[in-house]
Amino acid sequence: MPPRKPEAGAVGLRLTLPGAPCTPHNLPGVPGFYWPDRPTPVGGDGDPVTLEHAQQLAADPAVNLELVDVADAAAARAEYRTFTDAARGVLRQVAATAEGDEQQIAADQLAAASATTTPAED
Amino acid sequence: MPLGYAILRRETTNAPGTETVTPTYASKLLYLPALEVNPDLGPAPLDRGDEIRNIDEPVSVVPEVYNPSLSVRSRMYPDSLGQMLAVMLGAPTTTAGNGVITDPGSTVIPVGVTRHVWTAPFGPTGIVPGCGDWRLAYRDQGTFFQLKGWAPSSLTITNPESGGAQFTAQGPANHMARISDPGLTPSYEALTVLPFMRRNLTLSWLSGSAATEDFTLTITNPLEQTRSVGSGSAYPDLMEKAEGPITVTGSIPKRQLDPDDYDALLNATGFAATVTYTSPVIIASGYPYKLFVQLTNAQYVAGEIDALQNRRRHGASFEFRGTTTGAAGHVVITLCNATTSYA
Numbered sequence: 476m477p478p479r480k481p482e483a484g485a486v487g488l489r490l491t492l493p494g495a496p497c498t499p500h501n502l503p504g505v506p507g508f509y510w511p512d513r514p515t516p517v518g519g520d521g522d523p524v525t526l527e528h529a530q531q532l533a534a535d536p537a538v539n540l541e542l543v544d545v546a547d548a549a550a551a552r553a554e555y556r557t558f559t560d561a562a563r564g565v566l567r568q569v570a571a572t573a574e575g576d577e578q579q580i581a582a583d584q585l586a587a588a589s590a591t592t593t594p595a596e597d
Numbered sequence: 598m599p600l601g602y603a604i605l606r607r608e609t610t611n612a613p614g615t616e617t618v619t620p621t622y623a624s625k626l627l628y629l630p631a632l633e634v635n636p637d638l639g640p641a642p643l644d645r646g647d648e649i650r651n652i653d654e655p656v657s658v659v660p661e662v663y664n665p666s667l668s669v670r671s672r673m674y675p676d677s678l679g680q681m682l683a684v685m686l687g688a689p690t691t692t693a694g695n696g697v698i699t700d701p702g703s704t705v706i707p708v709g710v711t712r713h714v715w716t717a718p719f720g721p722t723g724i725v726p727g728c729g730d731w732r733l734a735y736r737d738q739g740t741f742f743q744l745k746g747w748a749p750s751s752l753t754i755t756n757p758e759s760g761g762a763q764f765t766a767q768g769p770a771n772h773m774a775r776i777s778d779p780g781l782t783p784s785y786e787a788l789t790v791l792p793f794m795r796r797n798l799t800l801s802w803l804s805g806s807a808a809t810e811d812f813t814l815t816i817t818n819p820l821e822q823t824r825s826v827g828s829g830s831a832y833p834d835l836m837e838k839a840e841g842p843i844t845v846t847g848s849i850p851k852r853q854l855d856p857d858d859y860d861a862l863l864n865a866t867g868f869a870a871t872v873t874y875t876s877p878v879i880i881a882s883g884y885p886y887k888l889f890v891q892l893t894n895a896q897y898v899a900g901e902i903d904a905l906q907n908r909r910r911h912g913a914s915f916e917f918r919g920t921t922t923g924a925a926g927h928v929v930i931t932l933c934n935a936t937t938s939y940a
Contacts, residue, residue, distance in 0.1 A: 492784045494625025496676045496935035497709070498880075499787035503600075508787055538782045562789050 485548050487514025488529050492539040499558060502540070505532060508558065514543050516551045600736035602783040603634045603669075605729055607684045607939070611721070613728040614745025615771040616830045622730060623688070625939050627680040628783040631671040632763070634733060636742055638773050639664035662824070662831050667731060667744055668767035672792035673754065675876070675886040675934035679713055681766055682930065683939040684729035685749045685818060686843070687721040689713035691938055694884070701889040701931050702873065709881025711937050717921070717928040719816075719843040726820055726838050731770075732779060741778055746771025748822075748836050754814040756795040762874070769822045772832045793874040793888060801871040802849075803895075805857030810850040810912065814872065814890060817844045845892065845919040845928045854902050854913045862915060867894040867922065880935050889931040892919040 490500050490509040499508040507523025509515050518526030533542035545551045607623040614620045642658035650656070671677050683689060691713050692698055694706035706712055721727055731744040747770040756762050800809060819839035828834040851858055861868065869892065876886035899916035921927035 490784060492626060492628075494623070494627070494936065494938060495784065496786065496790075497937065498676075498790050498935045500784045501787050502782050502784050503598075504782065509784075535782070537780045539784050562787070 485545055486518065486526070486529070486542055487516045487545040487548075487551060488524070488532065488540045489514040489543050490539055491541050495539075499562075502538065505538070505540070508555075508562075509540060513554070514545050514551060515555055516545055516548050517542075519548065519552065521556070522552070600734075602734045602736070602781070603629045603631055604732040604781075604783075605629050605680055605684065607680070607688075608728040608730055608746070609688075611723055611725050613725055613748070613771055613836045614730055615828075615834045616745075616774075616832045617834075618745075620728070620730070620745070623683070623940055625680065625683070625936075627677065628785055629669070629671055629677055629680070630674060630785055631669050631677075633668075633670045634731070635668045636731070636733060636744060636770075636773060637666045637668075639666055660831065663773070664822075665744060665770040665773035665832065666768065667747055667770055668765065670763060670765045672760075673762040673764050673874075673888075674786065674790065674792045675888070675932065676786060676790075676936050678764060678793075678888070679932050679934060679936055679939055681749070681752060681764060682713075682715055682932070683727075684747075685727050685752055685766070685816065686715045686719040686930075687727050688940050689715045689932070691940070693937065694881075694933075700887055700933055701871065701891055701929070702887070704884070706933060707882035707884050709935070710884050710933055711935065713932045713934070713936070713939065715930040716926050717843070717845075717919075718925065719928075720818070720838070724837050726818060726836060728771075728836060732776070734779065734781075736778075739778070741776045742773060743776045744770040744773045746833075746836050748818070748820050750818050750820045752816045752818075756798055756812050758795060762793045762795055762798065768818070769820065769833070769836070771822070771834060771836055772830075789878070790886075791876060791878050793876055793886070797874045797876055799873045799875070801869070801873070803857060803861050803866070803868045803870070805855065806861075807851040807853040807855035807858055807913070810852045812847065812849050812872070814845065814847040817846060819843075845890070846898075846917065848914060848916050850912060850914040852910065852912050854911050858897070858913060858915060859900070859902070862897040862900040865896050865898075867896050867920070869893055870895040870917075880933070884933070886935075887931075887933040889929070891929045891931070893924070893927050894920050894922050896920055 490511040517529040608620040610620040643661035694710035749766040750768040821839040872890040874888040902913040903911040
């Protein structure tokens with residue numbers, strides 16, 4: 476019997492890096508995040524890679540990803556998007572903090588400049 | 598973006614990798630997000646300039662022996678540190694969290710978290726120390742190396758005020774070869790997993806001790822590397838444990854000179870100490886990444902107090918060592934992370 480052709484939206488990519496922690500991983504050059512213990516859905520709207528790209532990645536022995544069936548694609552997509560939204564939130568928070576730091580540094584520098592000029596004016 | 602990667606694997610056989618020996622490896626494979634990996638071939642060519650040849654010019658050298666080594670510096674990511682400890686100290690005792698087992702802080706470890714424990718006396722049994730294997734890809738330069746039989750002689754954890762807590766490890770290797778492009782696509786933990794930082798560090802230390810200005814921890818692994826007669830290799834073929842056990846030491850500069858610290862140095866007072874890192878990043882069920890280093894009997898073994906000057910603050914710095922009063926397990930390192938196994 477020929478192998479069943481996976482349906483778009485019903486398969487996902489799973490990380491096969493040996494001993495990888497059960498955390499999201501990224502592979503430079505490959506869009507998306509991948510876990511060793513759960514598949515990232517592919518081939519659907521908003522998924523990180525198309526089905527064709529996913530098949531290429533899974534066929535490449537140099538890439539630690541395998542194509543697996545996803546039992547509940549809708550739930551997997553929801554879970555994946557929850558993660559990416561949270562990750563974007565963290566990045567936004569970090570960016571805002573960094574911006575705040577710059578503003579604080581500028582304020583500190585201004586205060587320091589005021590402090591050093593005041594005695595001279597006296 | 599510049600391209601390149603470094604892969605660290607733990608060698609599991611009792612015969613470390615050499616030019617001719619390919620060891621077996623633990624299945625765990627780590628692309629280390631290092632700050633720096635510095636391999637050194639250590640060539641020592643034969644220089645025949647000491648021969649009487651009536652030549653007043655430098656004589657050409659010829660290859661004779663190589664003494665490879667490697668040093669690495671990385672931020673203290675929970676998985677990276679675990680792999681480095683596994684290479685140096687051997688595979689830990691690993692237990693999956695189940696809502697029953699606890700960490701050294703008596704917090705229950707939930708499902709999804711794994712506890713890895715290294716207990717002194719460390720290291721694989723036998724004469725061979727823990728060894729690892731590196732593959733280094735200078736991808737933009739099209740140059741690739743493999744170092745086999747690398748044994749860390751020291752692992753130092755530092756806690757700079759900024760830049761994240763870091764570990765550095767260094768040690769000799771039995772072989773360094775230029776290899777063909779492994780052609781791999783690296784896989785890294787996402788940036789959402791943070792390294793431990795100085796602000797994550799708490800110390801349970803000598804009672805009455807002064808405020809701590811800085812803290813470093815060093816694991817020293819005595820090694821001896823030799824070439825056996827008849828090996829036929831320009832590289833070392835034996836990596837052995839040297840005299841002395843694996844030792845945990847460190848330094849702890851204090852903001853103020855305190856009589857409790859000085860008296861502990863004077864009397865070689867033994868005290869229980871715990872170094873704890875608690876990451877803000879949650880692994881599962883509200884449980885974050887954690888690292889504990891417990892010393893049952895820490896002792897100050899050296900110290901230096903600031904010279905008395907016309908200053909408001911006079912500090913002191915102490916060197917400490919983890920020792921045993923007879924019972925085994927004088928140092929216990931516990932790492933709680935999301936890695937299910939370092940085997």
